Amino acid sequence: MDVVFYLSAVLVIHEKRYWYLLPVVFLATMNRETGGLIPFLLLPSPIRNRWRKDLLLVFISTAAIYCMGFVLLRIIYAPQETLEPYGISIGYEMLVYNGGRRVTWENLFGMLHILPIIALADYQKWPQEVKHNFWIMIPLWVVIHAFFSIMAETRLFLVPSLIVMVPGALSWSIHAESGGK
Numbered sequence: 001m002d003v004v005f006y007l008s009a010v011l012v013i014h015e016k017r018y019w020y021l022l023p024v025v026f027l028a029t030m031n032r033e034t035g036g037l038i039p040f041l042l043l044p045s046p047i048r049n050r051w052r053k054d055l056l057l058v059f060i061s062t063a064a065i066y067c068m069g070f071v072l073l074r075i076i077y078a079p080q081e082t083l084e085p086y087g088i089s090i091g092y093e094m095l096v097y098n099g100g101r102r103v104t105w106e107n108l109f110g111m112l113h114i115l116p117i118i119a120l121a122d123y124q125k126w127p128q129e130v131k132h133n134f135w136i137m138i139p140l141w142v143v144i145h146a147f148f149s150i151m152a153e154t155r156l157f158l159v160p161s162l163i164v165m166v167p168g169a170l171s172w173s174i175h176a177e178s179g180g181k
Contacts, residue, residue: 018058025062029069039063098151111154119168
């Protein structure tokens with residue numbers, strides 16, 4: 001479902017129907033915590049190089065929906081204990097666990113394969129929206145998941161792959177087919 005919510009958010013932003021992000025963020029928050037990055041896709045970019053009042057209001061509203069939904073659902077209504085997968089504490093211990101396991105890197109390579117290489121090979125030709133999403137999503141996504149989840153469970157990386165790497169790779173292949181024009 002994360003993929004559906006993020007793809008919906010990117011489509012809504014691309015179509016400049018920003019207010020539709022409110023129900024998308026609400027539903028994403030009810031689903032999982034990972035929807036928390038959706039409001040940040042509205043941050044100013046080369047395309048939206050400054051805050052407009054409506055974007056600022058939508059950003060604040062979606063961030064508030066996420067925060068309130070997270071607190072109400074996961075802390076007040078149905079409190080959840082902090083999970084320690086395989087008995088590993090989240091934080092530094094999880095980072096060491098993820099970084100030091102061969103299976104983590106094998107699984108990530110098995111899932112991503114050469115997609116990041118193909119995508120990043122022609123980064124300069126990416127559409128501005130994809131570049132923007134790259135800088136918003138990839139660093140935060142990787143750091144958050146390195147400290148808080150088992151990275152060998154590669155399904156966790158489907159969202160950034162589909163939001164950033166696939167469009168980046170496709171823009172590279174389209175550019176190559178057109179003879180570099």
